[in-house]
Amino acid sequence: MLAMSTEKQGGWSMYTALYRSFRPETFDGILGQEHIVKILKNQIKTETTVHAYLFCGTRGTGKTSTARILAKAMNCLAETGERPCGVCANCLSIKDGAFMDVIEIDAASNNGVDNIRELRESVKYPPAAGRCKVYIIDEVHMLSTGAFNALLKTLEEPPENVMFILATTEVQKLPATILSRCLRLDFKRVPERILKQGMRDICSQIEVRISDAALGLIASNADGSVRDALSLLDQCISTGDKTVARDDVIDILGTAGEEIFVEMTELVLERQIAEALLLLDRILQDGKDVRQFMKDWIAHFRSLLMTKFIKNPEEVLNMSSENVDRIRKQSEEIELGFINDSIVKLSQTLTDAKWSTQPRILLELCIVKLASDLGGAPAIPVVAAPAARRPASSTKNSTEQSNAGEMTADPQIKSKSAVKRSASISDIDCDRLWHAVFEDGEALKGSFNLLRVGTKLKEVCEDCFYVEASNEMMETYIKENSSDLEMLMEKHTGRKLRLECTRNIVSGRDESGKTAEDLADEIGNKFGIHIEIQ
Ligand SMILES: [Zn+2]
Missing domain, CATH: 1.20.272.10 (Zinc Finger, Delta Prime; domain 3)
Structure with a gap:
């Protein structure tokens, strides 16, 4: 556990997220919002702050942190230098969330009229400990219509020494009447360069070595949010490792972004x-x-x-x-x-x-x-790596698999197909392709495993493929499932192919050495029916 981010609470050592332990305490610590910092610093210096601010922007861009810093600046005790100082009693008290005159309200959970009425009541009383009472209302767009109206009344006639800072990620949901009462400041997504620098500083403080590539990957995935960047960094160092490489980040990220x-x-x-x-x-x-x-x-x-x-x-x-x-x-x-x-x-x-x-x-x-469909020659069949497409939950019988793979064409078998065949594609390994197809099909429909024993892919042509069934039942089964099979073939070959089903008319034994009776039993068991061979 990292010393920098550990706080003692009731004897327990609690880990504090980097985002919290490295919250900026003064204006200069805010990342990537120079345009806003400049305005606020100037207003503090010239004592021209307004009664109501509206901070807009996506999550994790520093709205709440900036609101707290502004609240500190309003109550800072420093006589000289820039406010807030970050070290006086009031600044420290606000940092700890213990200052009576800085009130944070989460509108997501306090969105009713009663909550705002309560607020209006408390607004009447002057600050207890500081110079200015600051109300920070987070996610203000979550307020109900009634609550907005109640809030509006307060914003219209703000008492002395009170400041409202409204923060929202969805400014378009706010009524125009509220917007017109506030000074609106838009928080931008933080550029990757600045996120990287910020994380680099933190890493050197907590003595973690992190590669530039790792920082870059975190920054690009954070998509402009300091909070997201730091929570990713948190995950990377949570293992206790003192070095972080790009691969460690990939392990955490998976492949999002x-x-x-x-x-x-x-x-x-x-x-x-x-x-x-x-x-x-x-x-x-x-x-x-x-x-x-x-x-x-x-x-x-x-x-x-x-x-x-x-x-x-x-x-x-x-x-x-x-x-x-x-x-x-x-x-x-x-x-x-x-x-x-x-x-x-x-x-x-x-x-x-x-x-x-x-x-x-x-x-x-x-x-x-x-x-x-991009045009050009048809895409190459993708039977090369069937293992990778197999579902993780697959519980295939390995001997069955290899048997199916070893099936070879029997020149003795006659086909009764009367369809005129188009040019055959010779470079396709029919057995492997068919195997990949019905393996995929099993995920779609359990009974597809029937195809293992009773069928064979004989040939793939430009516009169709020939499947041979070892008996009438399989022929019927294949025909009934032709659209699924065509879909699966399209997936595996990249072509729209028509299914042509033929029947192997050699009686007695099929290629796997099973008699028609064996097969009938096997299929009958699968379907839970009895099949009579005539
Ligand atoms: Zn101070």
């Missing part, structure tokens, strides 16, 4: 389907929700779209300028048609996924479609 969507889009653009599916696998294994991933990816494409049309997209995109640069760079390399197509396809997949128990397969198929 804008970068992952840039990478995923890049892979699809380059039609590296296998890599894209493996990346998705990694993301999902890290605990990301499939549907949430789709939503975030759609948001990424929206950002790409905005950047194509808007010259200065920072405002609309609501993200750090470094992330905007990443988006801009990708947007320049990408066709409008592809962005459009991706949004449409992903949105459709997301809608389908709402009702599906297998949203992951739908997303995988969508990735294959996006890459395949």
Whole structure:
């Protein structure tokens, strides 16, 4: 445990988050809000502060910290020098949250009229210990309409020696009447360069060695929020390690952040389907929700779209300028048609996924479609790495698997297909491809494991694939499930292929050495029915 961040409370050693233990105590400690600090410092110096401030901005940009510093400045006892001094009795008392005249209210939990009436009552009394009573109302947009009206009355006729600091992340939810009574100050997302410097300073104080790459990765994922940056840093050092490298950060982060969507889009653009599916696998294994991933990816494409049309997209995109640069760079390399197509396809997949128990397969198929529809030669089948796509919960019988893999074509078997075949694609390993297809299918439908024993993928052509069934029952089963099989084949080959089912008319034994009776028993057991062979 770190000495710097440890406080004794009732004999217990409590760990205090970096964000709390390194809260700025004076104006100079505030990161990345120079425009606001300049105004406030000047108002303090010239004694021109106003009765009501409105601090707006995304979370973790320093609104509450700045409000407390302003409250200190109003009550600081320092005779000379800049206020707040941070060391006088009043400054220290405010820091500890023990100063009677600084009242913090969380509007999220105190949002009723009664709470504001109470506040209006207490406003009437003069400051008890300091020069100015300061009310800090956090998340002020959460107040009810009645509470807003009650607050408005107080803001209209503020008593002497009272200051209100309203803070909000959603300024658009505030009534215009409130806005017009306050001096509004907008907190910006903190640039990565400044976040990095801030974290570097903290690390040197707590004697942690951290690489520049690690700092960069934390900063880009914090997306302009000091709080997010420090809580990530907290996680990185929570193991007690005194050195932090980029890989340690990746371990903590998993694969969240804008970068992952840039990478995923890049892979699809380059039609590296296998890599894209493996990346998705990694993301999902890290605990990301499939549907949430789709939503975030759609948001990424929206950002790409905005950047194509808007010259200065920072405002609309609501993200750090470094992330905007990443988006801009990708947007320049990408066709409008592809962005459009991706949004449409992903949105459709997301809608389908709402009702599906297998949203992951739908997303995988969508990735294959996006890459395949880019034009040019059809995408390469991705049977190369079937293991990576197998669900983690898979409990496959390994001997069964290898048997299926070893099935070889039997030249003696005649096919009764009358369909004229188009050119066969010779470089496809049919057994491996089929294996990958029904393994995937088992996740979709338990009965797909029937395909292991009774079917064989004979050939894949330009526009269709031929599946041979060893008996009539399997033929029926395959035909009934043709649309699922076509979907799975599309996912694994990147082509829209039509299923052609044929029946192996060699009687007696099928390729696995089983008699028709064995097979009937096996299938009958799976379905819980009795099958009579005639
Ligand atoms: Zn002071």
